[in-house]
Amino acid sequence: MRKTRATIKEVAAITGVHASTVSRVLNPETRKMVSEKVAEKVLRVARELGYLRNPLASGLRTRRSHTVGVLIPDLSNPLFPPIVRGIERVLDKEGYIVVLADSENSERTEHALVENLVARQVDGLILATAHRKDPVVEECIEHNIPLVLVNRTVDKHNVTSVINDDEYGIRLVLQHLSELGHDDIAFVGGPQNTSTGHARYRAFLSLCKEMRLKVSRDIIVNGNAFSEAAGRAALNQILDKSVTPFTAVVAANDLLALGCLDVLAERGLNCPRDISITGFNHMPFIDRINPSMTTISIPHTELGMQAAYLLLERLRHPEKPSKTLRLRPSLIVGGSTQPRTMPVKKRRSSRVSRAIP
Amino acid sequence: MRKTRATIKEVAAITGVHASTVSRVLNPETRKMVSEKVAEKVLRVARELGYLRNPLASGLRTRRSHTVGVLIPDLSNPLFPPIVRGIERVLDKEGYIVVLADSENSERTEHALVENLVARQVDGLILATAHRKDPVVEECIEHNIPLVLVNRTVDKHNVTSVINDDEYGIRLVLQHLSELGHDDIAFVGGPQNTSTGHARYRAFLSLCKEMRLKVSRDIIVNGNAFSEAAGRAALNQILDKSVTPFTAVVAANDLLALGCLDVLAERGLNCPRDISITGFNHMPFIDRINPSMTTISIPHTELGMQAAYLLLERLRHPEKPSKTLRLRPSLIVGGSTQPRTMPVKKRRSSRVSRAIP
DNA sequence: ATGAAAGCGCTAACAG
DNA sequence: CTGTTAGCGCTTTCAT
Numbered sequence: 001m002r003k004t005r006a007t008i009k010e011v012a013a014i015t016g017v018h019a020s021t022v023s024r025v026l027n028p029e030t031r032k033m034v035s036e037k038v039a040e041k042v043l044r045v046a047r048e049l050g051y052l053r054n055p056l057a058s059g060l061r062t063r064r065s066h067t068v069g070v071l072i073p074d075l076s077n078p079l080f081p082p083i084v085r086g087i088e089r090v091l092d093k094e095g096y097i098v099v100l101a102d103s104e105n106s107e108r109t110e111h112a113l114v115e116n117l118v119a120r121q122v123d124g125l126i127l128a129t130a131h132r133k134d135p136v137v138e139e140c141i142e143h144n145i146p147l148v149l150v151n152r153t154v155d156k157h158n159v160t161s162v163i164n165d166d167e168y169g170i171r172l173v174l175q176h177l178s179e180l181g182h183d184d185i186a187f188v189g190g191p192q193n194t195s196t197g198h199a200r201y202r203a204f205l206s207l208c209k210e211m212r213l214k215v216s217r218d219i220i221v222n223g224n225a226f227s228e229a230a231g232r233a234a235l236n237q238i239l240d241k242s243v244t245p246f247t248a249v250v251a252a253n254d255l256l257a258l259g260c261l262d263v264l265a266e267r268g269l270n271c272p273r274d275i276s277i278t279g280f281n282h283m284p285f286i287d288r289i290n291p292s293m294t295t296i297s298i299p300h301t302e303l304g305m306q307a308a309y310l311l312l313e314r315l316r317h318p319e320k321p322s323k324t325l326r327l328r329p330s331l332i333v334g335g336s337t338q339p340r341t342m343p344v345k346k347r348r349s350s351r352v353s354r355a356i357p
Numbered sequence: 358m359r360k361t362r363a364t365i366k367e368v369a370a371i372t373g374v375h376a377s378t379v380s381r382v383l384n385p386e387t388r389k390m391v392s393e394k395v396a397e398k399v400l401r402v403a404r405e406l407g408y409l410r411n412p413l414a415s416g417l418r419t420r421r422s423h424t425v426g427v428l429i430p431d432l433s434n435p436l437f438p439p440i441v442r443g444i445e446r447v448l449d450k451e452g453y454i455v456v457l458a459d460s461e462n463s464e465r466t467e468h469a470l471v472e473n474l475v476a477r478q479v480d481g482l483i484l485a486t487a488h489r490k491d492p493v494v495e496e497c498i499e500h501n502i503p504l505v506l507v508n509r510t511v512d513k514h515n516v517t518s519v520i521n522d523d524e525y526g527i528r529l530v531l532q533h534l535s536e537l538g539h540d541d542i543a544f545v546g547g548p549q550n551t552s553t554g555h556a557r558y559r560a561f562l563s564l565c566k567e568m569r570l571k572v573s574r575d576i577i578v579n580g581n582a583f584s585e586a587a588g589r590a591a592l593n594q595i596l597d598k599s600v601t602p603f604t605a606v607v608a609a610n611d612l613l614a615l616g617c618l619d620v621l622a623e624r625g626l627n628c629p630r631d632i633s634i635t636g637f638n639h640m641p642f643i644d645r646i647n648p649s650m651t652t653i654s655i656p657h658t659e660l661g662m663q664a665a666y667l668l669l670e671r672l673r674h675p676e677k678p679s680k681t682l683r684l685r686p687s688l689i690v691g692g693s694t695q696p697r698t699m700p701v702k703k704r705r706s707s708r709v710s711r712a713i714p
Numbered sequence: 715a716t717g718a719a720a721g722c723g724c725t726a727a728c729a730g
Numbered sequence: 731c732t733g734t735t736a737g738c739g740c741t742t743t744c745a746t
Binding site for chain 4: 009024056057058061
């Protein structure tokens with residue numbers, strides 16, 4: 001490669017044809033308009049010169065940048081890297097590049113980033129940041145920007161999205177606990193302004209009913225974040241204020257579950273002997289902690305790949321209706337759950353011992 | 358925003374000035390060439406129309422895309438997300454966007470990705486993929502692409518890079534173990550074709566000498582990857598073939614250390630009672646496993662941020678000589694290390710018990 | 715099947 | 731200070 005890259009014009013000059021012919025050859029869609037002979041020659045010269053199409057120039061002309069923006073709330077949350085990877089794997093193969101933006105969980109940042117991406121003519125956007133009511137999503141819809149949500153949905157609009165089947169995940173967890181004999185089950189949920197937090201909470205309520213497990217509101221608390229701190233706070237609240245005894249805790253996410261684990265340890269309770277805990281998400285290395293976590297494994301990479309496929313489809317057929325893809329998770333059984341051992345009487349006393357640590 | 362975005366021309370027409378004047382106003386560098394009055398008017402109109410500069414067009418003209426490519430070998434390795442985040446935080450503030458590419462550890466992919474990025478006129482590249490001899494790096498240098506390496510260096514060229522001070526990290530680890538009374542220390546290293554693997558290995562050797570710790574080649578094995586499997590293989594090899602007893606293992610990375618932990622458990626040895634283990638990198642959640650890992654915490658986000666700063670500097674002053682920034686890590690003491698308890702005699706017998714599990 | 719010409723939106727000389 | 735002009739590299743009518 002030389003200091004300044006070869007242009008279509010140079011290829012044309014050397015081949016002895018006009019620039020537009022070269023353009024036609026180099027563009028798969030118009031290749032057939034040119035005779036075999038000329039095409040071959042052009043291709044040869046282009047290769048010799050190490051010609052690379054300048055996407056800025058062609059994008060300026062065609063208004064397509066072959067660039068996709070991906071917005072992530074927090075790349076250091078282990079949930080997202082595999083999603084990004086899945087997205088990238090697909091998009092790269094299709095000749096798109098991925099512009100990654102990490103909003104660091106700030107909605108203002110998010111807005112600015114989207115604006116920036118749109119200014120840069122991204123062909124479409126994949127958002128992993130969406131809340132149930134999300135102004136940024138509204139904005140994209142208004143401006144008619146091809147959009148796919150991943151791991152999230154919004155309430156109002158019917159936006160194309162690919163998500164985990166959270167109800168099915170909660171079902172797996174409850175079935176597992178139920179088979180182990182648990183039927184007084186506490187719930188430590190996630191923020192209700194996210195579709196995942198909401199869906200898992202709703203699923204817990206409705207499935208408990210369906211499976212004839214007791215539902216007691218005082219042992220159900222939704223945290224304000226998917227974090228260890230929120231998990232600690234929620235379980236502390238339950239243990240301090242509830243009157244209903246329980247033998248298991250369903251957490252809406254592994255981080256919440258870790259927080260719960262801490263609380264039990266602090267209060268001298270043993271997991272799983274005294275209380276079983278389940279997580280959700282199957283974070284990397286979550287099975288290496290002690291006790292290893294019983295949790296729900298979500299196909300994150302697949303989530304990303306499907307999101308990319310859906311976006312490509314949207315780019316090619318913008319008129320098609322949007323749809324939601326739900327991927328099935330699976331249960332990972334770890335050491336954090338075990339058959340319920342304590343008879344009802346004992347549980348009461350144990351509850352007291354928890355309340356007065 | 359309307360269907361089609363406002364252009365500089367429209368702003369000019371409405372304001373009653375020429376397009377170039379608008380351009381001058383909108384460009385910070387040339388703003389002062391225009392009178393206050395006109396500038397204000399232009400700005401107002403631009404805001405009203407929701408004007409956003411088209412970076413493709415300006416990039417085509419100026420040959421600067423304000424885009425930076427970031428190449429990562431494996432985003433699902435928890436090492437990299439914080440680096441990417443740091444890069445992004447800085448670059449975003451400076452008006453650059455980050456095109457992320459994950460080579461999935463394949464050199465061919467890496468080559469293709471770089472070519473693609475270069476074709477797209479990225480202003481510069483940050484590579485976290487570099488090997489000690491790296492053809493892609495050579496390529497970038499040849500083509501004179503502003504380049505910064507992060508977490509890696511190459512042997513041959515003097516490429517701007519920002520890395521962890523691995524020697525200092527190993528020093529911290531050895532000091533810690535030495536203070537605990539260990540002086541027969543095994544080493545499970547990483548791949549020697551990476552600068553990190555190599556540096557930690559060299560540091561281990563030289564610092565053992567400096568600190569008067571015994572160095573026995575039969576309890577020093579370098580794995581072929583920074584992975585749990587490689588760690589397992591290496592420690593198994595040591596335990597099966599070595600004759601030198603040891604009371605501690607220094608692993609070049611947390612994943613390797615995890616593999617070592619597995620091997621000990623399989624062989625009925627207890628960490629830290631029988632053998633202390635140290636990791637390197639301070640992976641998220643590594644302190645939640647059992648025993649929690651004594652390891653070296655690397656300022657990953659800072660690594661990324663500094664890489665971004667160095668790249669910006671390179672873009673603005675390409676003539677300045679390249680330099681290497683070394684960031685200081687710190688020691689995190691966990692439960693995987695404890696004072697050496699076994700007297701020498703006992704160690705021998707314990708070695709036998711390891712060899713015949 | 716190919717060439718000519720125009721223009722995507724912007725910036726940079728050059729005038730004035 | 732501001733307008734004129736040209737052109738970045740490519741695609742796309744429209745002719746031929």
